[in-house]
Amino acid sequence: MDRYTIIELAEQAESLGINLGANPHRTIRYYISIGLLHKPDVVQEGKKRVSYYNQDHLNQLKIIDYLKKKKYSLKEIKKQLHKKVFLSEDGLKFIEKYRDEIPEGAFLKGMPVNIAEVAFFMLKFLEDFKKDLVTPESLEKFFIDEDGKPVEVLSIHRKYPS
Known part of the structure; x- marks a missing residue:
């Protein structure tokens, strides 16, 4: 790093x-x-x-x-x-195809995701992105806050590309 x-x-x-x-x-x-x-x-x-x-x-x-x-x-x-982040229904549906790769108790509906889960999710998202299976815009639908609203800061990739 x-x-x-x-x-x-x-x-x-x-x-x-x-x-x-x-x-x-x-x-x-x-x-x-x-x-x-x-x-x-x-x-x-x-x-x-x-x-x-x-x-x-x-x-x-x-x-x-x-x-x-x-x-x-x-x-x-x-x-x-410091806001807690959750997976939306779309996010849960996306990660479900990788269920056999993730530990039991990870990515549970209604439970906040931790940094390791976000990192794993993003890794899988990038793999699918390289295969043209997802778009950057779809990422905005995958994470929500406690109130079920999309997490705005995840759309930052548009303003500051890596």
Whole structure:
């Protein structure tokens, strides 16, 4: 996995058009302090400690920027980032064909999906996408929140392609 210093993370974000304001390093540290970004890995290198960020941090910055541009407050963004995610009926139907590959108790109707389940789901989605069995638009129907509404942040792939 790529790892970045705070300077490199800010440069990567800027290259993607993510607005971190006049002082990107301060913005990143502020987002960490209020819980929008998780803390970086800190590594002892000789006599100094270096903080390293990864692709997850960059992905979170994409989401934060996307929601800020939609006029969400930082408090609302934090709520969105910590929202529980569920599979819709369409999502459950999609993953059913892989039932023999997933552990018992995973992908249960009405239960939030964890990060490992989302990763597995996305892996299978990408495999099917490469075979032209699904479209990026279909992904938007697969994940819902507690109220049954589509999870908006999953549509971010359009604004910030990888």
